[in-house]
Amino acid sequence: MSAAFRLPLDAFYERETRHPRQRFLVQPTGGGQVETLTWADVGHQARCAAHWLRARELPQGSHIALISKNCAHWIIADLAIWMAGHVSVPLYPNLTADSVAQVLDHSEAALVFIGKLDDWPGMSAGVRSDLPTISLPLCPAGTFDFSWADLQRSSPIQDDPKPTADQLATIIYTSGTTGQPKGVMHSFGNLGFATTRGTQLFGLNESDRLLSYLPLCHVAERMFVELASIYTGQTVFFAESLDTFLTDLKRARPTALFGVPRIWTKFQMGVYSNIPAKRLDFLLGLPFIGKRVGHKVLAGLGLDALRIALSGAAPVPQTLLLWYRKLGLDVLEVYGMTESCGYSHIGLPGQNKPGWIGKPCPEVEVRIEPSGEVLVRSGATMLGYFKEPGKTAEAITKDGFLRTGDKGEEDAEGNLRLTGRLKEIFKTSKGKYVAPAPIENRLAVHARIEQVCVVGDGLSAPLGLCVLSAVGQQDAKGSARAGLHSSLEKLLEEVNGVLDRHERLRRLVVVKDSWAVENGFLTPTLKIKRNMIEAAYGARFEEWSERSEAVLWQD
Structure with missing residues (x-):
């Protein structure tokens, strides 16, 4: 029987009441300056915005989108959406206009908050002209229907809305490594279960400091930063930009960091x-x-x-x-996965076993299928995929276990080791199956490799494709190229030396292109899109396989 836990808004009200003047959010505003918001400040702004949202008279449980880089008002807007009785739908701040349009349409968004963004002109075409927009502080220049200042002119709501545990809280869209993103539905109970158990596991408390820099729309940052701070009273510092990241990090001196x-x-x-x-x-x-x-x-x-x-x-x-x-x-x-609120397994201090992730988190049940697929079940398991009952049925078994899509194994102590993704495993022309991810992890240790993808479906032996880091690209242009080439040859030899014969790479190919979100090679979470990579280079796989050099440079 699972122990009781508080729901997110209840946890917030408690902080707001008990520690109104305590520092909560620290937002850089440029020029080395910051704005500090207390729990009372955040509560007041969220309550004013919630009043304004209620006055729109949208149907209860309407879906409200949020497009912004991490900032204090991302969290405040999220709280306001919940207080108003609606569902938040966060989008990645680096999506293309087409992807923005797809998510807004699929999610049936009724309103959209626009916050801090690097390329609003490139994204704005994805927002329909009839979809009302609300600009948050730090938003880019543009024409919006309403501003945060408009919302703050409303009086704050005086009640404490209390959603039920089974009520839909948010729809989090997956990054879409294998196709269209899916909308993962999580209830307030899902969020409350995972946050309560996770914060207890880590022993987080009011004295802790966090730096928020990974996208808040990603389940990991959402849970570890937004929800964890609400439950435990941590101070959240935000990063201003990539250029100021080290300064922001030193300002925060975080006591807890997810990376x-x-x-x-x-x-x-x-x-x-x-x-x-x-x-x-x-x-x-x-x-x-x-x-x-x-x-x-x-x-x-x-x-x-x-x-x-x-x-x-x-x-x-x-x-x-x-x-x-x-x-x-x-x-x-x-x-963990988006579908499990990121809550599944962890390696604990002093219990780390090289090559293994760790043991299940509290109240997580694990089952390994004969196929090797890892299945998990807990109070953090999603309600399902929005408007996708068929895919939901495929993902969740009749007895409530979530299919992770990962292959893995457990040792006698319950430690988990992943051995590949079911959908990523390919078969060579010799009929041998190869899991690319473990091989990619071995190649990725090279200091000059930024990204790597192992391919080989239908080939006699796998190939490794890699993109060099910025430093590696500089080395490749100068006198250091010969040394870089030799180090890549050595890497290939070392990696092949520990692989089974059928897994060994025939060649390592240094490609010319950069793999980025903008050109479709990476997801918004910077994971490689294998189908795009194979489509871009597949015509040359046979040619590269027949070459004699161990390391090739794409011409």
């Missing part, structure tokens, strides 16, 4: 740009001073106050986890 492997790798590369890897490894290995060196490195990144460091959304190379451990920081892997 994706790419972010943790970028931190490492930033350190290596100041001190050679061999030199740092030597210093870290010295008795007595190694610990001080590690602390100094973390302080330079603004990470010296971290007590909870999490990585999710993709597997983390073990070498990267070990590197952070040498610095004195234990980065824990977490595993």
